[in-house]
Amino acid sequence: MSVRVRGARVELGGRAFLSDVDVEVREGEVFGLVGPNGSGKTTLLRALYRAIEPTAGTIEVAGQDQPGRRELARILAATVQETENRAALTVREVVTQGRLPHLGLLERMRAADRRIVDESLRATGLLDAAERDVRTLSGGERQRAAIARALAQQPRVLVLDEPTNHLDLRHQYSILRLLRDLASDGLTVLITLHDLRHAAEFCDRIVVLHEGAVTRTGTPTEVLDENLLAEVFGIRARLAHHNGRPTLDVDGAL
Numbered sequence: 001m002s003v004r005v006r007g008a009r010v011e012l013g014g015r016a017f018l019s020d021v022d023v024e025v026r027e028g029e030v031f032g033l034v035g036p037n038g039s040g041k042t043t044l045l046r047a048l049y050r051a052i053e054p055t056a057g058t059i060e061v062a063g064q065d066q067p068g069r070r071e072l073a074r075i076l077a078a079t080v081q082e083t084e085n086r087a088a089l090t091v092r093e094v095v096t097q098g099r100l101p102h103l104g105l106l107e108r109m110r111a112a113d114r115r116i117v118d119e120s121l122r123a124t125g126l127l128d129a130a131e132r133d134v135r136t137l138s139g140g141e142r143q144r145a146a147i148a149r150a151l152a153q154q155p156r157v158l159v160l161d162e163p164t165n166h167l168d169l170r171h172q173y174s175i176l177r178l179l180r181d182l183a184s185d186g187l188t189v190l191i192t193l194h195d196l197r198h199a200a201e202f203c204d205r206i207v208v209l210h211e212g213a214v215t216r217t218g219t220p221t222e223v224l225d226e227n228l229l230a231e232v233f234g235i236r237a238r239l240a241h242h243n244g245r246p247t248l249d250v251d252g253a254l
């Protein structure tokens with residue numbers, strides 16, 4: 001198991017925002033975290049990359065129980081809003097930061113590191129924008145730069161908070177396709193998604209969070225049904241199947 005969360009509880013300001021959360025993510029799968037606004041998805045991701053400590057429970061990443069921060073940075077990469085860049089850096093410099101956990105103190109980038117940076121830029125469609133100041137990027141380009149930096153870290157577990165946010169349709173599909181390909185090569189991918197159609201199409205398994213607790217876990221076919229969509233997401237939708245995966249036809253909000 002690549003990520004194993006057991007009995008996690010997170011309290012902020014004395015109030016519990018996650019309680020008794022169990023999540024297991026297998027090596028080489030795309031695992032989706034879905035749930036309505038405020039259900040605790042980002043809180044769970046923040047606990048995973050140790051921006052907050054759970055008040056109860058355990059979190060194991062790539063077989064390591066509570067790894068130290070430096071060790072964690074070598075095995076897990078995350079895109080998070082709080083690391084958004086405000087300094088005058090080029091896209092290439094931002095993506096290069098992804099190599100830092102792999103370099104020793106004062107150790108310089110080698111040709112192999114530069115190659116990984118180039119590959120990460122290419123995979124996210126940013127090679128042409130590599131020398132631009134990140135502050136001049138559009139929201140979607142910034143999102144792709146954050147994903148490129150995470151890829152440059154060459155993690156075993158990739159954690160992305162709403163990776164399709166700000167992206168036009170073409171880039172949404174190309175990033176989701178890229179994540180599927182990376183998972184086929186053995187990377188464990190954990191993402192939050194608002195678009196349940198994407199979750200149904202691209203995730204191997206999903207977990208539904210509702211009011212800080214796990215409601216259901218399983219394949220999209222096992223998890224998604226019209227009752228759940230009504231009760232948890234407050235939408236009226238019809239489900240069908242295409243190529244063995246559920247498709248959603250949303251009629252509207254309840």
Ligand SMILES: Nc1ncnc2c1ncn2[C@@H]1O[C@H](COP(=O)(O)OP(=O)(O)OP(=O)(O)O)[C@@H](O)[C@H]1O
Nearest residue numbers: 012013017035036037038039040041042043044209
């Ligand atoms: N630092 C904090 N202090 C107090 N409450 C917080 C803090 N961070 C998050 N919360 C609250 O915790 C709950 C869960 O928030 P979280 O961001 O995890 O939800 P989410 O599922 O990611 O939502 P969204 O879909 O809107 O991004 C929300 O009610 C939020 O207001």
